[in-house]
Amino acid sequence: MxxxxxxxxxxxxxxxxxxxxxxxxxxxxxxxxxxxxxxxxxxxxxxxxxxxxxxxxxxxxxxxxxxxxxxxxxxxxxxxxxxxxxVAPDEEVGERPPSDAAAAAWEACKDEKFGKHDYSDLCLVNKAVEEFDASFCDAHQGPLRDSCKDSVAWSVKNKCNELQDADKKDLCLRAVFVEFPSNTVCMDEENLGGLELECHLSLAHETGDRSAFLSKIRNMETEDRDVWIAALAAMELDYDLLELIEDNRTHDQLLTMISANRIGAGRHVEPGVCAAVVGGYTDADGGLNASSWADLCVQTVAMARVVADWADGRSIQEVLELQEQMEDYFESGDPAGDFSDFPMGLGQAMRDEIAIARSDLRVAAVTQSGSTNAEAPLGPVLDLDFDNVEDIPSTSNCVFGTC
The missing domain is CATH 3.50.4.10 (Hepatocyte Growth Factor)
Incomplete structure (x- = not known):
């Protein structure tokens, strides 16, 4: 309608x-x-x-x-x-397939018939297989697209099996699982070798459908499941997946990394995102405990904002120069202790952003775009006192965004 x-x-x-x-x-x-x-x-x-x-x-x-x-x-x-x-006057809109390759393939096949029968769908699959190009399949959606991509993957796989050199054959097969992910291909555990995770990641990322990925991790051990979820969350910069992470330390590390990377990608991040760290662990790599990780999150988010704002409109050479100066600065350990010596005269900007980053999380949960239009909160977030970070509870069963 x-x-x-x-x-x-x-x-x-x-x-x-x-x-x-x-x-x-x-x-x-x-x-x-x-x-x-x-x-x-x-x-x-x-x-x-x-x-x-x-x-x-x-x-x-x-x-x-x-x-x-x-x-x-x-x-x-x-x-x-x-x-x-x-939409600009010259911008293409409407019922056009997702790619030029799919559009061209469908244009060539849409009127194909075998006698009185519609041959267009089979024509499209045949073209995709002949060209080893799974993007042709995107001219359709649902089961037809999936079966088309399976056909391309298995066709390429058969070509790999024709190779005489064992090393080249193995490399070719591994490439199939990463470059042509599909439900059928990713379930071929016998031949996936060490690329099972990569295949399922590519499939979930390409299709936007996580059903096969979630089905795969359902019966995993907690530690392995966290690794898989963390990989997908990092690839898609997806906060929502952190709700499935059971290890608090992994959760907090990903929360910090995703927030910094989202800022670098120009996507919205709530100023108080670090108030959603879970904590509950006594120490971490490099001697950081839960309290100091919360403060590190604040500094990381603040620095990502400062660098992103400063880099806007700058040349690549200028950005690389800042990165080199920042490496030297952190190796020296912030001599003044207040970021006053931060490179490019950005010390005050760092202090201002740190103050903002220490604010409370003002939306119900950290969403993908940080929209403040949410009207029905999921629940309270962990209440952190950044003026006294040692007050962070030492144990917590909170999941991301709720307690």
Whole structure:
């Protein structure tokens, strides 16, 4: 069902516009209108898709923000929308497959028939296999796309098996699992060798569907499961996955790293994100305990903001020079103890950002874009007193964002 509003917005029920995502917001209100409002308030956003709780294995509603108008597919319970006025006159929109390769393949196959029967789908699969190009498969969605990608992967795998040199054959097979991930390929544990994690990571990242990944880790030992979750969280800069991490130290390290990397990528991070560290461990690598890790998180987030702001518009040479000076600075151990000697005269900016980073977490939970539109909090976050970091509880069973 398609609706158009008077102010050049569209709403499409049971529609999922795939691709062109630049951010994802975890919603705490089960209402597509919230997603629509977030997109409306975000200048870069030209389209959006809302998915309810339980969709694609996400436990909470999700809002996918898009910087272009991609192809829509019929998917029950998803809701999408567009802002046509934000699209440049020469920008391609509408029912175009996700890539030029897929578009060309589908254009060549869409009218193919075998007698009176539609041959277009099989034609597309054959082209993908002939060219060893799984991107052709993206002209379709759902089971057809998956089976098409499986066909490409197995075709390449058969070519690898024809190689006589054992080392080249092994290298070729390993490349298949990473470059052509699919549910079928990733379940081929006998031939995956040490690349099982890489295959499942590529599959989850490429498709946005985590069902196979979550199914794989369900019966793992806690330590192994944390490693897998941490790898996906780091790849996708995804706070939500931290709720599944059981080891507090791993959780806090990832929280810090993801926050710094999101800032570097120009994505929103709540100023008080470090208030969501869990703690509960007595020591960590390098002698850091839970209290000092919280303070390190604050400094890391502050430094990421200072460097990102300073680097905006600077040349690569200038950025590399700052990095070299920072390495020398930290090797000297901050002689003044107050960042006054921080390179490029950024000491005051560091102190200002540290003060901001020590603020309370003011939203219900740290979401993917930090939207403050959440109206139904999941629960309180760990209350940290950064003026007396030793007050952090020594034991805690809190999961990320809640206690």
């Amino acid at each position: 398609f609706l158009a509003s008077a102010n050049a917005q569209t709403v499409e029920f049971n529609s999922d516009r795939l691709g062109k995502d630049f951010d994802r917001v975890t919603l705490h209100v089960d209402d597509y209108k919230l997603c629509q409002r977030i997109c409306s308030d975000t200048e870069q956003c030209k389209a959006w898709t809302y998915t309810p709780a339980g969709f694609n294995q996400y436990e909470t509603p999700q809002c996918w923000l898009k910087d272009g108008i991609s192809r829509g597919f019929e998917r029950e319970s998803a809701v999408s929308g567009t802002f046509p006025d934000r």
